[in-house]
Amino acid sequence: MSSIPVNSLLLSLLLVVSVSLCFSYGSFTHGCSQIERDALLKFKHDLIDPSNLLASWADFLASSSSSTQYEDYLKLILSGKINPSLVSLKHLRYLDLRNNDFGGVQIPKFIGLMGSLEHLDLSDAGFAEVMNTLPSLVELHLSYCQLPRVPPVLHLNLSSLSILDLSSNYVDESAISMLNFPRWVSHLKTLLSLNLANNNFQGPIPNDLRNLTLLKELDLSINHFSSSIPEWLYDFNHLKLLNLRSNNLKGALSSAIGNMTSLSSLDLSLNHELEFEGGIPGSFKKLCNLRTLSLSNVKLNQDMADVLEVLSGCVSVEVESLDLAGCLLFGQLTNHLGKFRNLAYLGLRSNSISGPIPMALGELVTIRSLDLSDNRLNGTLPKSLGELTKLEELDISHNSFQGEVSEAHFANLKNLRNFSAAGNQLNLRVSPDWIPPQLVFIDLRSWNVGPQFPKWVRPLEHLSYLDISNSSISSTIPIWFHAQLLMPQDG
Numbered sequence: 001m002s003s004i005p006v007n008s009l010l011l012s013l014l015l016v017v018s019v020s021l022c023f024s025y026g027s028f029t030h031g032c033s034q035i036e037r038d039a040l041l042k043f044k045h046d047l048i049d050p051s052n053l054l055a056s057w058a059d060f061l062a063s064s065s066s067s068t069q070y071e072d073y074l075k076l077i078l079s080g081k082i083n084p085s086l087v088s089l090k091h092l093r094y095l096d097l098r099n100n101d102f103g104g105v106q107i108p109k110f111i112g113l114m115g116s117l118e119h120l121d122l123s124d125a126g127f128a129e130v131m132n133t134l135p136s137l138v139e140l141h142l143s144y145c146q147l148p149r150v151p152p153v154l155h156l157n158l159s160s161l162s163i164l165d166l167s168s169n170y171v172d173e174s175a176i177s178m179l180n181f182p183r184w185v186s187h188l189k190t191l192l193s194l195n196l197a198n199n200n201f202q203g204p205i206p207n208d209l210r211n212l213t214l215l216k217e218l219d220l221s222i223n224h225f226s227s228s229i230p231e232w233l234y235d236f237n238h239l240k241l242l243n244l245r246s247n248n249l250k251g252a253l254s255s256a257i258g259n260m261t262s263l264s265s266l267d268l269s270l271n272h273e274l275e276f277e278g279g280i281p282g283s284f285k286k287l288c289n290l291r292t293l294s295l296s297n298v299k300l301n302q303d304m305a306d307v308l309e310v311l312s313g314c315v316s317v318e319v320e321s322l323d324l325a326g327c328l329l330f331g332q333l334t335n336h337l338g339k340f341r342n343l344a345y346l347g348l349r350s351n352s353i354s355g356p357i358p359m360a361l362g363e364l365v366t367i368r369s370l371d372l373s374d375n376r377l378n379g380t381l382p383k384s385l386g387e388l389t390k391l392e393e394l395d396i397s398h399n400s401f402q403g404e405v406s407e408a409h410f411a412n413l414k415n416l417r418n419f420s421a422a423g424n425q426l427n428l429r430v431s432p433d434w435i436p437p438q439l440v441f442i443d444l445r446s447w448n449v450g451p452q453f454p455k456w457v458r459p460l461e462h463l464s465y466l467d468i469s470n471s472s473i474s475s476t477i478p479i480w481f482h483a484q485l486l487m488p489q490d491g
């Protein structure tokens with residue numbers, strides 16, 4: 001099952017069917033026509049509904065009773081058959097059968113006759129495959145449908161389609177049958193959003209996509225596309241979201257990426273052979289709408305100071321998430337860091353960044369998660385760290401930090417929950433009565449924490465992980481700690 005809560009899906013089926021029926025007849029306030037009522041009852045009759053989810057459908061349709069009565073039926077799903085009676089619902093615009101289980105049967109052909117449909121969602125509903133004449137359809141969601149092959153559709157008329165989601169339709173790694181690349185998408189000139197993620201597609205990014213220039217969202221992530229990024233893609237200047245994560249893309253990223261000025265989210269991570277000759281192109285400076293940039297495990301091979309310089313213009317004004325883990329970055333962090341005034345996540349894990357943390361770190365007042373682990377950072381931890389009041393997760397493990405860490409470092413870190421700092425030469429110097437933030441995860445392995453067992457562990461009500469091994473503690477473990485270990489944790 002996907003992670004979408006089941007109750008809202010059932011509700012959307014129940015409510016939306018009634019809304020599209022009853023609201024399309026302005027004057028019908030007491031229910032629906034007899035034909036439509038019969039159609040719905042036939043539809044209900046063929047469904048297997050072990051928990052009687054639809055028990056009140058008659059009442060429900062007649063009296064528009066409140067939806068809260070369905071909230072108890074959280075984890076329940078419908079199965080059985082989809083009765084063709086639905087075709088009688090001539091005004092149905094929205095059909096959502098997500099997250100049910102129709103036992104791997106074919107997608108019923110009669111859905112192709114429901115010419116008024118604008119939104120159809122069959123995701124994760126246990127359908128194994130007729131959608132060729134739905135000129136009003138605006139949204140089509142077929143993710144997790146285990147579609148073995150989408151046949152070439154000869155007389156395709158999906159002339160209004162703007163959202164197509166065919167993600168996650170391969171069965172498993174070893175399966176021979178997998179979704180053929182749906183070449184017919186090249187005809188869907190009105191598409192604004194196309195999701196083909198997680199389908200095991202091989203070969204180059206197909207030219208079939210090149211005329212879909214109105215696209216605002218394109219997700220080709222988690223496939224095996226192995227070409228360079230085609231030149232025509234850089235002309236898609238309406239794209240807000242481009243996700244090419246986890247493919248085998250090769251060749252150099254063109255500086256023409258700077259033409260894609262609508263980009264709000266760009267993910268090129270986990271393309272190990274994608275080349276950034278000379279690092280992030282200077283044309284990135286024009287991507288003023290970027291909020292999320294993920295380049296992890298792409299070989300930038302660049303001085304960190306240059307990366308910060310390129311991004312410190314208009315990009316730094318909007319960007320909220322910056323993931324540059326494993327990018328072969330070297331050199332030092334500079335005070336340009338302080339310009340990222342909306343940053344919530346900064347990931348620099350597994351690079352070769354050296355030198356101290358600059359004072360400007362304290363200016364990242366919006367940051368919630370900071371990962372500097374596995375680098376060559378040295379010097380002391382700046383007290384400005386303590387100014388990051390929104391910080392929830394801090395990972396500085398496996399660097400070369402030295403010196404003392406005091407209560408002042410944590411003074412304002414009221415939201416800190418995870419603190420990983422193993423593998424540094426740091427000494428914790430706090431008073432025995434120190435009350436730390438409500439930490440959940442603490443790794444101070446190989447710090448100098450002792451000689452006494454740390455009393456500040458005692459007030460940590462939600463602690464779920466504590467590593468203070470090899471940290472010069474020579475006292476016995478206090479009795480209250482045994483008791484704390486036995487307490488039920490909610491983390």
Ligand SMILES: *[C@@H]1O[C@H](CO)[C@@H](O)[C@H](O)[C@H]1NC(C)=O
Pocket residue numbers: 135157159
């Ligand atoms: C597709 O449907 C639209 C709307 O009904 C119609 O105008 C158009 O001519 C159809 N196209 C084809 C190729 O049948």
Ligand SMILES: *[C@@H]1O[C@H](CO)[C@@H](O)[C@H](O)[C@H]1NC(C)=O
Pocket residue numbers: 186187207208209210211
């Ligand atoms: C793209 O559009 C051009 C011009 O209309 C057309 O010649 C070409 O065949 C189209 N390409 C694809 C892949 O649909």
Ligand SMILES: *[C@@H]1O[C@H](CO)[C@@H](O)[C@H](O)[C@H]1NC(C)=O
Pocket residue numbers: 255256257258259283
């Ligand atoms: C796209 O970018 C390239 C390289 O930066 C540039 O030469 C070209 O003029 C740009 N095209 C448009 C339409 O902006």
Ligand SMILES: *[C@@H]1O[C@H](CO)[C@@H](O)[C@H](O)[C@H]1NC(C)=O
Pocket residue numbers: 354355356378379380
């Ligand atoms: C930090 O490392 C650099 C080399 O990367 C070195 O020159 C500098 O002296 C070190 N600083 C401290 C405080 O250890």
Ligand SMILES: *[C@@H]1O[C@H](CO)[C@@H](O)[C@H](O)[C@H]1NC(C)=O
Pocket residue numbers: 393417418440441464465491
């Ligand atoms: C934070 O700690 C919790 C509890 O151990 C853990 O489940 C979670 O993955 C951690 N988050 C990060 C980003 O390390």
Ligand SMILES: *[C@@H]1O[C@H](CO)[C@@H](O)[C@H](O)[C@H]1NC(C)=O
Pocket residue numbers: 424425446447470
């Ligand atoms: C224990 O901590 C010391 C001092 O930080 C460090 O040099 C040593 O490698 C650590 N030993 C292990 C087994 O982690």
